[in-house]
């Protein structure tokens with residue numbers, strides 16, 4: 001049985017964070033585990049408050065998982081403060097797990113901040129180098145790279161800049177762009193384009209969490225990175241197509257195994 005761990009924040013409304021991650025793992029048939037870094041009182045419309053778990057308790061949760069069960073892949077999500085980042089970095093350096101997917105969460109879909117802006121340097125220097133693949137959305141890629149992103153070429157530039165910071169693979173997600181939902185993966189050699197038709201819905205709460213967890217699940221199942229991303233893109237696109245119009249704001253993605261039956265997404269390799 002493949003074992004996948006999420007290290008992230010808890011979204012009590014169930015659409016994003018740890019809850020989206022565990023639903024995604026279950027839909028992939030892998031064994032899901034969770035280390036809670038922050039408890040977030042949030043819903044489809046707003047973030048009410050954030051309470052971080054003490055760094056020692058974050059470290060003890062990670063120890064509990066690694067001393068007993070072990071992992072085949074890890075997804076890292078919301079890390080709100082420098083002390084949380086340092087605790088997670090210490091333990092990832094100690095246990096050196098394979099297949100580490102890091103989603104550098106900064107804001108919720110409704111624009112509410114989830115990372116203290118003063119943590120950006122620690123994120124760049126302590127967390128980014130631990131990723132086998134980093135999955136920034138456009139505002140996150142802009143914040144990390146300082147490059148303004150208005151086109152696919154700008155997404156490539158942003159990905160290249162972040163790769164040069166020492167990140168092994170960078171996947172810039174185009175959910176915040178206009179037109180097709182285009183994501184671009186850069187592995188230091190080539191750009192890979194993953195394109196889906198944009199679905200006309202406001203119900204996209206948790207899409208980034210769903211996507212990074214689907215990538216981690218697919219890596220744990222033995223798919224190489226390009227195929228793991230291609231399959232995850234298919235999963236998230238269908239999860240958005242079936243998203244739920246619940247709550248007063250951006251409703252959540254919906255998860256079930258059949259999301260893999262359509263075989264629609266293709267990988268386009270683009271040479272430098």
Ligand SMILES: Nc1ncnc2c1ncn2[C@@H]1O[C@H](COP(=O)(O)OP(=O)(O)OP(=O)(O)O)[C@@H](O)[C@H]1O
Nearest residue numbers: 109137173174175176181198199205206207208209
């Ligand atoms: N309306 C949409 N139609 C189709 N695909 C979408 C849509 N919105 C986002 N996506 C896709 O969903 C995935 C997640 O990207 P996105 O940029 O939304 O992440 P995110 O902003 O980190 O998400 P969140 O903060 O809600 O967790 C990407 O593959 C993106 O292309």
Ligand SMILES: Cc1ncc(CO)c(N)n1
Nearest residue numbers: 009010011016017078108
């Ligand atoms: C806990 C948590 N993690 C990530 C996101 C980003 O969608 C969110 N809204 N909440």
